[in-house]
Amino acid sequence: MATLSVEPPSSMGGYGTREGLLEKQVAGARGNDLGDAMSVLPRGELKRVEQASDPEGHLANAAEVSRLLREGQLKEVPQAFIVPEESRAKEAYNDFSGDQDIPTIDISPAFANDSEAQEHLVEDIARACESTGFLHVVGHGFPEQLMKDAQAHGEKLFALPLDQKLKGSFAHGNKLVKGQRRGYSSTPTLFTPARALVWQEGFTLIGDRSGQVDVDLYAEMLWPHDEKQRQSFCEVYKEYAGHSMRVCLTLKDLLVKALKVDSKHFEQYFEQPTQVLHLTGYPPAPNPLEVMGLNPHYDHGAFTIILQNEVPGLQIRGKSGKWFSIRPVPGAFCFTVADTLQALSNGRFKSYLHRVVVNKEKPRLTISTFLAVDFHKVIEPAPELVDDKHPRLYRSFTYREYLSSIRLKAIDHMSDSGHMLDFVKLDSPDPTSRNQ
Numbered sequence: 001m002a003t004l005s006v007e008p009p010s011s012m013g014g015y016g017t018r019e020g021l022l023e024k025q026v027a028g029a030r031g032n033d034l035g036d037a038m039s040v041l042p043r044g045e046l047k048r049v050e051q052a053s054d055p056e057g058h059l060a061n062a063a064e065v066s067r068l069l070r071e072g073q074l075k076e077v078p079q080a081f082i083v084p085e086e087s088r089a090k091e092a093y094n095d096f097s098g099d100q101d102i103p104t105i106d107i108s109p110a111f112a113n114d115s116e117a118q119e120h121l122v123e124d125i126a127r128a129c130e131s132t133g134f135l136h137v138v139g140h141g142f143p144e145q146l147m148k149d150a151q152a153h154g155e156k157l158f159a160l161p162l163d164q165k166l167k168g169s170f171a172h173g174n175k176l177v178k179g180q181r182r183g184y185s186s187t188p189t190l191f192t193p194a195r196a197l198v199w200q201e202g203f204t205l206i207g208d209r210s211g212q213v214d215v216d217l218y219a220e221m222l223w224p225h226d227e228k229q230r231q232s233f234c235e236v237y238k239e240y241a242g243h244s245m246r247v248c249l250t251l252k253d254l255l256v257k258a259l260k261v262d263s264k265h266f267e268q269y270f271e272q273p274t275q276v277l278h279l280t281g282y283p284p285a286p287n288p289l290e291v292m293g294l295n296p297h298y299d300h301g302a303f304t305i306i307l308q309n310e311v312p313g314l315q316i317r318g319k320s321g322k323w324f325s326i327r328p329v330p331g332a333f334c335f336t337v338a339d340t341l342q343a344l345s346n347g348r349f350k351s352y353l354h355r356v357v358v359n360k361e362k363p364r365l366t367i368s369t370f371l372a373v374d375f376h377k378v379i380e381p382a383p384e385l386v387d388d389k390h391p392r393l394y395r396s397f398t399y400r401e402y403l404s405s406i407r408l409k410a411i412d413h414m415s416d417s418g419h420m421l422d423f424v425k426l427d428s429p430d431p432t433s434r435n436q
């Protein structure tokens with residue numbers, strides 16, 4: 001996924017020149033050690049990623065490879081994408097066994113004055129976050145046309161020639177920001193125990209609480225000669241960021257109510273939240289299960305809302321341990337609890353392992369909004385959630401630490417499907433997670 005910036009929100013606007021903004025962004029990114037918030041790169045792996053996403057290396061870009069295969073210019077998928085047998089998904093993109101447990105919840109009572117309906121809503125949310133960790137959100141008030149426009153612009157972006165897309169990337173040439181995904185990102189290795197390039201490409205924007213987002217710079221690099229497209233792209237994603245932040249903050253309020261805790265404790269984590277808007281394109285693959293769209297992982301932030309096109313592929317590993325695909329619900333955001341929320345709720349709300357598999361025919365496109373808590377706030381559960389029956393599960397940590405030192409430690413010791421949160425568990429027998 002994506003990169004987070006610790007720059008304060010005001011830093012996203014107001015730079016007179018493109019160079020100034022560029023410089024500032026690079027400096028900002030260098031100044032933080034968060035790295036890529038979602039990608040787990042084992043040490044030494046970065047070089048491989050940089051090489052793999054070399055502008056010359058068209059064969060390391062999943063979209064390009066997919067195109068060449070479709071056009072018959074390439075006979076087989078390059079080895080770098082092939083997932084070792086033992087790490088491959090066995091469940092196809094349209095295996096929905098288990099999907100019936102994922103509820104669709106209408107959050108419109110959150111905007112109305114009906115306390116009874118609100119109470120039911122809050123109960124439904126609590127139940128879903130405690131059991132499946134995933135749910136579909138409808139009745140969110142996000143403009144339907146804007147969803148479609150954002151998806152259409154995503155398709156346009158991913159349809160650009162690779163060389164052009166790479167110009168809108170922060171991972172190349174002098175603009176290299178180590179390990180970070182901002183703007184366009186060519187196919188990376190993500191959550192790597194599987195050690196293969198994932199079958200996807202991405203585009204990342206960083207936004208703040210006010211809904212501002214750093215889109216202008218990338219649009220200028222992607223469409224230097226097409227002002228109309230550039231403006232329209234920027235307009236759509238700025239609007240998208242404003243609405244998605246609003247939906248996220250509404251969800252945050254509902255989650256606080258669902259936990260029945262003093263809202264003050266929670267509010268402190270969301271004074272300067274960051275939203276990472278991440279578009280992911282998953283091209284078709286001839287033998288879909290020999291590659292992986294996105295390796296199994298838990299999201300790190302507070303929670304994520306995912307807008308999916310009509311093509312399924314997001315899979316979760318349910319309580320029974322069985323993987324299944326989530327059927328996209330038109331007009332809905334797919335919500336998932338992430339690690340920070342699991343820690344803040346003292347384990348009551350659960351972050352689940354998920355991944356993405358691809359299919360033979362249809363490109364999949366998603367727009368994820370990752371909501372992250374303030375980087376420097378010490379994450380501790382609300383006192384009401386800790387008692388004799390519910391002892392404290394995780395030690396205190398900051399989100400910044402979670403994405404830097406804890407993450408590095410986890411990378412060295414974590415298994416394929418390991419959970420990074422286990423590395424801050426208080427009763428963990430794992431010596432690497434103790435005495436920190």
Ligand SMILES: O=C(O)CCC(=O)C(=O)O
Binds near residue numbers: 306355356368
């Ligand atoms: O694209 C999707 O369906 C899910 C993406 C995801 O899980 C992630 O980027 O963390």
Ligand SMILES: [Fe+2]
Binds near residue numbers: 297298299304354
């Ligand atoms: Fe995820």
